[in-house]
Amino acid sequence: VTYTGRYTADSRDQLLAKIEKQLKPARFAHVQRVEHTAVKLAKQYGANVEKASIAGLVHDYAKQRPDEDFIAAIRHYQLDPxxxxxxxxxWHGLVGAELIKSELGIYDEEILDAVRYHTTGNRYMTTLAQIIYMADYIEPARDFDGVEQARLLTSQSLELAVAYQTKHTLMYLLENNQRIYPKTIDTYNAWVPQSG
Ligand code: GDP
Ligand code: FE
Ligand code: FE
Ligand code: FE
Structure with a gap:
């Protein structure tokens, strides 16, 4: 994918170099697999391929930041207290998007929303956000019960695939006695009940 300069002043190679500095090698390899998967899905579903590449590469940009950075950003950007x-x-998606904007100079709100909602999903997701949500879940190194079904659904219907991931992530969190972020429940209510 050759970048046009519309969404980032960097070339893809320059952006890659900045991301590599932020991430451990395994995480850096993951974001490149998510990019590749997202670009394929963008071609299939008629989304902007350049935005899919950028969003795939930056979606976990903030994953290795210390908690203090996120706390400071929540205050500084006056996000939900x-x-x-x-x-x-x-934090790494919802708050990480603000770090991507300020540190990488990526201002496109559709790209930023795709990053914001890549973990919890959202009631409203553009095709790009659905693609990043699914690409993160099914990239080739993912290996969990149900990933083959998720890959098949993603190739057939993005909406059914989003519903599948949302339901299975919620079930996983419940099984493991984890706290459920309210947006995760919003996503479930928006995508799962009417999809059956
Ligand atoms: P990654 O960054 O590529 O590892 O993947 P994600 O950003 O999609 O997910 C990060 C973690 O957040 C996963 O372990 C999810 O299970 C977890 N997660 C997603 N939604 C929730 C939630 O509502 N509550 C909690 N506690 N964890 C969640
Ligand atoms: Fe993530
Ligand atoms: Fe995910
Ligand atoms: Fe990821």
Whole structure:
């Protein structure tokens, strides 16, 4: 994918170099697999391929930041104050998008929303956000019960695939006595009941 300069002033190679500095090698390899998967899905579903590449590469940009960075950003950007009661799993997308904007100079709100909602999903997701949500879940190194079904559904219907992931992630969290972020429940209510 050759970048046009519309969404980032960096070339893909320059962006890759900045991301590599932020991430451990395994995580850096993951974001490149998510990019590849997202670009394929963008071609299939008629989404913007350049935005899919950028969003795939940056979606976990903030994953390895210390908690203090997120707490400071929640205050600085006046995000929902309840966010301080959560953790890296919830912060790296929802709060990480603000770090991507300020540090990488990526201002496209559709790209930023795709990053924001890649973990919890959202009631409203553009095709791009659905693609990043699914690409993160099914990239080739993912290996869990149900991933083959998720890959098949993603190739057939993005909406059914989003519903599948949302339901299975919620079931996993419940099984493991984890706290459920309210947006995760919103996503479930928006995508799962009417999909059956
Ligand atoms: P990754 O960054 O590529 O590892 O993947 P994600 O960003 O999609 O997910 C990060 C973690 O957040 C996963 O372990 C999810 O199970 C977890 N997660 C997703 N939704 C929730 C939630 O509502 N509550 C909690 N506690 N964790 C969640
Ligand atoms: Fe993530
Ligand atoms: Fe995910
Ligand atoms: Fe990821």
């Amino acid at each position: 309840d966010l301080v009661n959560w953790n890296n799993a919830i």
